[in-house]
Amino acid sequence: MTSTSDPPPGDAPPSRTDDARLADLGYSSEFRRDMSLWANFSLGFTYLSPVVGIYTLFASSLAVGGPPMIWSLLIVGAGQFLVALVFGEIVSQYPLTGGIYPWARRLWGRRWAWMAGWVYLVALLVTIASVAYGAGPYLAAFLGIEAGAGNTVLCALVILAVALAVNLAGTRVLAVAAIVGFAAELVGALAVGGWLLFTQRHHGLGVLFDSFGAGSGSGYFTAFLAAGLIGIFQYYGFEACGDVAEEVPDPTRRIPKAMRMTIYVGGAAATFVCLALLLAVPDFAAVVSGTDADPVTNVLTTAFGATGLKVVLGVVLLSFLSCALSLQAAASRLLYSYARDDMIAGSRAFRRFSPVRRIPPNALLVAAVVPALVVLGSIVSEDALVKIISFAVLGIYLGFQMVVLAALRARVRGWRPAGPFTLGRAGLAVNVAALAYGVLAIANMAWPRTPGAPWYDNYLVALSGLVVVAAGLVYLLVARPYDKGDAPSGDAIPQEVTR
Template sequence: MASKRRVADEPVTSILADGDIPVSSNGGGFSGDDEVLAALGYKSEFKREFSLFTTFCVSFAVLGLLPSFASTLYYGMGYAGTAGMTWGWVVAMVGIQSVACSMAELCSSMPTSGGLYYASAVLAPPGWGPFAAWITGWSNWLGQVTAAPSVNYGTAAMILAAASIQNQDYVPTNYQTFLLTVFIMLLHGIMSSLPTKSLAQINTVGSTFNILALIVVLVLIPAGTDRPSRGLPRFTPSSEVWGTIYEGTSFPPGISVLMSFVAVIWTMSGYDSPFHLAEECSNANIASPRAIVLTSAVGGTFGWFLQLVVAYTVVDINEVLESELGQPFAAYLIQCMPTKMVLTILTLTIIAGFSMGQGCMIAASRVTFAYARDDCFPGSWWIKRINPTTKTPVNAVWFNCIIGILSLLLIFGGELAVGALFSIGAIAAFVAFTTPIFIRVFFVGTRFRPGPWHLGRASIPIGTTASAFVALMVPILCFPSVTSPDLTLEDMNWTCLVYGGPMFLITVWWLVSARKWFKGPKVNVEHLMLGEEGTVFHETRGGVEVLFHCYWRPGQAVRCTTIVTQWQQQQKGANYESS
């Protein structure tokens, strides 16, 4: 007599209630990752050639601490000075790490390319799923599609700043910055169209260089500073570094420090990449969340060290912000380093920035593909095509590339106008990050079905902290640096318009049209993420064990799902019982 075995005991990675196994529609064997993806409603279309390490490499490349810091120094140092860079970074990281941990928990439960968008749809209260997915998806896409242009703009500005250092008569123009940034965008578009295996290899090299370059710079700046030859102490006294808040805004010091968080948030917003690469990662519902937390923790720690090094060696903040070089990081280096050392550090930062922009474009293309797969965009039929040769979403890559190039026209609006790209990246990403977390904490509660990586009892407190942090920061990031009557068009913070305008139109689109046809992610198998009440019945039909999972919500009719799998058919000798 065959021994009794529970389905939940079988070696199949699954988040289904009671260990249910999704239907194998092609009659072939499913890997554990394919089972999970099928349970979430999608078939596997990518080769799973990313591991925990290579996924971390992509996300760390997207994080790009060195080029991110260089690109956002104008905001991090300019709003609150060294105080915002030192203890301000630590305060911000508490909220950021809370968001990362809560996101990782969602990723373990729902490892799809759609990620946050899928989670919002599944976790939302009955009837609100499509709208939650719509807002989350578009906000996330706005953050993703502006990431590569903003990174590449910073890289182009550093290249031209290096040229200015070599030739002091040369002053970069907006036109030259625009053309160089577009050229970098096109290069990244070509590189991002390569097969997954090549992308993994390229990003492994790029991320390794990012880490090494960061370590080299952390050593070079304090070791090579020539402040003593300029009649200054080697390092600024700690009391001045930690205790003096630079008056970079017209707001009280506390608000100025909060405003400086735009640099921290934008720098640290790349840790969601493992979520979007989950369909290309093996053992995704464990490796991907680990990569998220690892990226945030490692990035936050090394980023703080970089902030400290710069805070202790900067000479004059005003000169850094107002330099004709057009790149504050280059202006800072000139204040405290010999020329050859400045060019060496800029070269390392430029190469790291190029790698970061490449990672951003890859991550954005996966998000666009996932949303197009559910017909979110006009022309989704073309965007969601997988290239038959590379097995990657090449059309999505070039769709994003074109949108990114158009957004770079903000360069001609001046420093604050193009700065909106950075603020959009911060706000759009964190709104998308936190929407499913907020729903999970305040609407789902204990009914949430976690994956194998979860926070346990700390899930709700950490999720609440993450939600509160983002709720505080969204309006803060829209504040202008000056207040009325000194506020002018040139000093205006255009984030509320550049982000709020498209989101307003997207909401109107929903009310007028999209609510009639957009139903959210296409879920082919009920995975009971919300934990509806139910039970499992089973019987034998033709020698095959058939499971009937019947479930319901209050006020709704009973629904039953029949689960029969090819794997079960191969195990006819076993007798299964429900849990």
């Protein structure tokens, strides 16, 4: 692995500016490079959001797999770190706004890039809705109002509106908000976790190897795979560092570093939060049996009381808001990247740019309005919202692996990463391992686990993925967006190889 000040052969000389490097890739940028390394890292960290990920799935994972479910955070973290290394090589050579879509375009071609971006964009928009909806009950509790369906939806819409307002203020405000969100989340996670460890610890570390009866029916390995979804749902967000590549000075070096920092700092924080909560749960058997259905709230209420709980809820809300901010920014940059290449209906509107705030306002509106419509759908049926959200993480992973596969194909056909950050001889092995991990993670997410439910519920995740992919294929074949625009594509592979 190399990341030096001297670029490898074929890379642009160090004296060239970021804009000149971008021009070499066929683009001129309207964005302002106001995002420092720490702001870029904070964007990825708040997207990954240890508090959001752990607090959302702690109860269900503990009930299914018992305390050993914490080990999934380490396993998945290692797998996603491999993906982050592959992405680091790509963004170091192609520091382009939009991330997944332009990377796939340069590594493979227009059709593949369109599908990868489509799957990822739909997943992002649905994920924004899920984060806002997940924040609803916390905001309702913070305000002291009943967390019924109507209030939850209203609170979720407030979260979306606030996130949109911050994003519309421009890159500099987004960068500051990301850093504030990172600081609040990290300090909150450490403070809350530390307090729980010092005042509410009921167990020793030995419980991390005791299932407390979880998985006794189907076998523990199967139960651990199901509980391991907490890890799979936790470790994405590092790609957001690359989604804003044209807003970061010296992106070819800074963004790969920010991606790696997001994984190991975010992963460490998530593991610490999970460990503190686990050791503070007084009765694991009650959680496994379903008697204690909300161990997080019960632990926090016992530890902090009514007043302290308000403070903790405030930290949790900041985490959800920061996560929604980062997701909106990532989705808007992806949509703008599509529109800049004239690859989607409404491109003229979506590539409109604010010359004052240096952001794509219409793309940002889509990143707020579409999630708001998904949230509003829960008024008709909360179960319908759950069904729609089931695709979100699967879509993220599908988008990831389409890029990882494109990188492996390009590497086999002669591509040699030419940015300042490269993996060197280890690149091929890391690429293969990253793809193998991603395929296994996707299989684990899509695996049917409710044999007593109707078949369409049992195969819900796989079916939702197929629907989105099929819709994308129909649009691709009918509208033929890949025939529009003249932006470079497939040029990572040396031309003499492709002839």
